[in-house]
Amino acid sequence: MILETVGLNKTFGGITAVDKMDLIVNEGDVHAIIGPNGAGKSTFFNLVTKYLKPDAGKVIFNKEDITEMGPDRICKRGLVRSFQRASIYPMLTAYESVQMSLLSQEGKTLSFRLIKGLVKKETEEILESVGLTEQAGFLGASLSQGDKKRLELAITLGNRPKLLLLDEPTAGMSHEETKSIMELISSMSERHGLTVLFCEHDMSVVFGIAKRITVMHQGAIIADGKPEEVRKSTRVKKIYLGEE
Amino acid sequence: MEFLNTERVSLLLGQKRWAFLLAIIAVAVPPLMGRYWIVLANEILVQSIFAMSASLLYGYMGRLSFGQGAYFGVGGYIVALLLTKTSVSFPFALVAGVAGATIYAAVTGYFCIRTTGIYFAILSSVGAEVVHYITFTNYSFLGGENGIPNIYPPAALSGALTYYYFSLGIAAGVLVVYWLIVNSVFGYSLRCIRDNPERATFIGIPVRRNMFIAFVISGAIAGLAGAIFVPFSRIVTPSMCGLFKSMEPVFMSVIGGGRVLFGPMFGATLWILMESIVLTYTEYWPIVIGSIVMVIVLFMPGGVLGLLQGKFVASRHKTPEATKPTK
Numbered sequence: 001m002i003l004e005t006v007g008l009n010k011t012f013g014g015i016t017a018v019d020k021m022d023l024i025v026n027e028g029d030v031h032a033i034i035g036p037n038g039a040g041k042s043t044f045f046n047l048v049t050k051y052l053k054p055d056a057g058k059v060i061f062n063k064e065d066i067t068e069m070g071p072d073r074i075c076k077r078g079l080v081r082s083f084q085r086a087s088i089y090p091m092l093t094a095y096e097s098v099q100m101s102l103l104s105q106e107g108k109t110l111s112f113r114l115i116k117g118l119v120k121k122e123t124e125e126i127l128e129s130v131g132l133t134e135q136a137g138f139l140g141a142s143l144s145q146g147d148k149k150r151l152e153l154a155i156t157l158g159n160r161p162k163l164l165l166l167d168e169p170t171a172g173m174s175h176e177e178t179k180s181i182m183e184l185i186s187s188m189s190e191r192h193g194l195t196v197l198f199c200e201h202d203m204s205v206v207f208g209i210a211k212r213i214t215v216m217h218q219g220a221i222i223a224d225g226k227p228e229e230v231r232k233s234t235r236v237k238k239i240y241l242g243e244e
Numbered sequence: 245m246e247f248l249n250t251e252r253v254s255l256l257l258g259q260k261r262w263a264f265l266l267a268i269i270a271v272a273v274p275p276l277m278g279r280y281w282i283v284l285a286n287e288i289l290v291q292s293i294f295a296m297s298a299s300l301l302y303g304y305m306g307r308l309s310f311g312q313g314a315y316f317g318v319g320g321y322i323v324a325l326l327l328t329k330t331s332v333s334f335p336f337a338l339v340a341g342v343a344g345a346t347i348y349a350a351v352t353g354y355f356c357i358r359t360t361g362i363y364f365a366i367l368s369s370v371g372a373e374v375v376h377y378i379t380f381t382n383y384s385f386l387g388g389e390n391g392i393p394n395i396y397p398p399a400a401l402s403g404a405l406t407y408y409y410f411s412l413g414i415a416a417g418v419l420v421v422y423w424l425i426v427n428s429v430f431g432y433s434l435r436c437i438r439d440n441p442e443r444a445t446f447i448g449i450p451v452r453r454n455m456f457i458a459f460v461i462s463g464a465i466a467g468l469a470g471a472i473f474v475p476f477s478r479i480v481t482p483s484m485c486g487l488f489k490s491m492e493p494v495f496m497s498v499i500g501g502g503r504v505l506f507g508p509m510f511g512a513t514l515w516i517l518m519e520s521i522v523l524t525y526t527e528y529w530p531i532v533i534g535s536i537v538m539v540i541v542l543f544m545p546g547g548v549l550g551l552l553q554g555k556f557v558a559s560r561h562k563t564p565e566a567t568k569p570t571k
Contacts, residue, residue: 049446075448083446089439091503092432100429100436104448109433110457112424140439159447 002027002163002195003079008047008057010040017043019219020057025163025197030189032206033199035216036239041199042084044216045167049081050074061163076105078162082155084171086148090141094132094151097140098123101158123158130154130184146177153181157188164188166198170205178202182209207231215239262506267416274408282404288516289411290473291496293418295508297465298493303502304426305458306438307360310490311352311368312466314375315345317485319467320474321379324392327475334398338471345467346460348375353459357452360441369487376486391481395474407476414472418465423505425461434458466493495537501547510549 003025010018018040025031033041046052048059050071058067061079089097102119103109127133130150135143143151149169156164169185170178186209189196200206206213206227213230215223223233230236274282294316301309319341326337352371359367379386386392401407425431433454436444445451474480483489492515493508500511515533522529544551 051446071445072448072450075446081446083443087440087443087446089436089443091439092435096432096435100432100449101447103429104433108429109449109454111429113429114424114427115429115432116427118429155443155447 001025002062003048003197004060005044005048006058006060008044008059009055010043010047010052011055016219018047018054021219021221023214023221023224025195026212027195028189028193029211030186030196030209031198031212031214032210033197033214033216034201034203034206035199038218039216040219041216042167043219045081045165045199049079049165051081075159076107078160079165080156080159080161080163081165082152082167082169084167086145086152088140088143088148088151088155091139093137093139094127094143094147094154095123095136097151098126098154098158101155102126102160105159126154126157129157129188131180146173149173149177149181153184161194163195163197166196168200169198170200170202178205185209266506266509270412271409274405279404282408284516284520286404286408286411286476287473288513289408289415290469290476291492291512291516292509293415293472294466294469295493295496295500295512296418296422297462297469299497299502299508300422300425300434300458300462300465302494302497303504303507304431304438305434305455307356307455308365308494309356309368309459309462310365310487310494311356311371312462312493313485313487313489313491314352314372315349315463315466316470316473316489317372317375317379317480317482318348319345319470320480320484321386321392321470323471323474324395324480325386327395327397328392334401334475338468341471342464342467345470346464349460349463349467350456353456353463357455357459369490372485372487372490376482379482379485389482391479391484393479395478395480397475401475411472411476414468418468419505419509422465426505430454430457495533497547498537499540499547501550501553503546504549504553507547507549511547514548 001024003023005021005023008018008021009016021044033044035041043052047054050066050069054067058065060066061074061077064077066074066077066079092100096115099115099119102122103111103115124133127136130153132147132150132154135147140148140151149172153169166185170181173181182205185196185198188194210227212225213227214221215230215236217239222239223230223236274285277285294312297315298309298312301307322344323337323341326332326340327334332340348371352368356364356368356371379391380389382388396402397407401410433444433449436447436449437451437455441451470484496511496515497508498511499514500509501507518533518536519529522532540547546554
């Protein structure tokens with residue numbers, strides 16, 4: 001197991017967004033969290049990566065309690081997140097954006113060495129893996145929406161994640177783009193033994209690549225297991241898949 | 245991998261050539277000028293350093309500091325006190341001035357970096373007003389509103405032209421350091437913070453720590469500007485410390501272009517030259533410069549050099565939208 005949450009809780013002014021959640025993510029899995037709008041998926045993500053502070057409960061990553069750590073320290077340990085809306089640097093080139101993730105992960109943000117030429121090979125590899133080689137020199141702001149999402153992923157990969165948290169990685173993408181991004185993610189997972197935890201609306205995406213699925217409803221887990229098990233669960237069908 | 249970005253273009257095609265040309269002008273022309281123009285040239289150098297201190301924060305970290313006057317003033321007053329009341333050497337006085345400004349920047353910066361946007365601007369200006377208030381009200385030690393007069397540099401630097409060359413050396417050094425900082429990994433961490441502080445945090449950049457260090461460096465640069473200005477002007481007054489003094493480097497970098505290497509220098513040059521010309525016709529200089537700043541903010545938000553550079557890049561480089569078929 002690479003990630004475990006114990007009794008994770010978050011309320012917003014009386015409304016319980018995440019209700020004492022216990023979740024285990026196994027190493028090497030591609031693990032999806034699904035659930036209707038407002039189920040608490042994004043809040044759960046935000047709690048794990050410390051974008052939000054939990055009211056109660058613990059987050060354990062690689063046998064280490066990270067509940068009290070800041071986001072930058074968690075990132076250095078290999079728990080890296082991406083954002084739902086491409087969160088990039090408008091005035092940095094794609095190349096520099098990836099470079100900075102790599103350099104930051106190496107703990108070099110206080111270095112006064114010129115950035116030019118540093119971590120060249122790794123940067124080029126990552127840009128190639130997401131298909132941005134040709135756009136390497138373009139400023140983030142000038143990329144197309146799909147390329148921004150690719151860059152978002154490339155920035156995340158630059159941090160050399162052990163556990164990658166993707167918050168709706170294909171939101172706002174066309175069908176073809178969705179497909180190619182998801183293929184990329186699952187091949188990354190296979191090649192580097194990367195654990196991926198992602199939440200997603202698009203059912204075809206989820207059942208296509210996830211090895212394990214957790215279903216959330218009103219802040220709590222209502223089903224957890226292999227895709228076929230989850231698909232069979234009558235409770236899930238009723239609440240989420242809209243079948244009788 | 246062949247690629248271009250705005251800063252790289254100017255580095256490859258513009259900066260070296262410009263730097264060379266400017267260096268020749270800066271070294272060769274002043275001996276041919278009258279004393280009045282040498283004094284102006286010296287002021288341009290000092291204000292260039294001062295403007296770079298603001299540009300580091302404004303152009304690269306994305307924070308508008310209205311407190312740079314504080315560090316300029318602290319640097320200036322320390323040098324003034326040491327040179328008039330003690331017999332320490334000139335270099336020691338300069339170092340002490342910069343050290344004092346650095347410490348004051350560390351104290352004020354500790355609070356400032358915890359805020360963003362307008363609050364950062366307001367809080368940083370408080371630091372300047374504190375220095376202004378203290379220097380303005382203390383007569384016994386700091387001379388009150390009359391300041392401290394009769395500050396003299398060592399004999400070797402007492403001529404206007406020699407002092408100008410001294411300032412030129414310092415300014416050139418600061419420019420090199422500034423170039424190194426903004427193009428270093430640290431400098432890029434600031435750009436990440438400027439563009440997207442949230443993302444910067446989540447790729448593991450210690451945002452507050454790096455902002456704090458940039459703030460302190462910026463304070464040290466402003467302090468250096470103050471420290472070398474005072475022995476040349478022969479006097480230090482509270483007007484060199486307050487909010488109005490703090491606005492000068494900000495406006496200079498806005499005029500020249502905060503994200504361009506030569507932006508602050510260009511802005512400072514334009515400012516000082518215009519000021520000297522306008523003042524011969526009318527005393528309403530602030531109205532003139534205010535209008536100019538307004539026009540620049542409205543029509544060329546990247547500053548004059550930023551605009552020129554943008555045009556230059558656009559003419560040589562297509563955006564990806566233009567090259568890719570639309571879906």
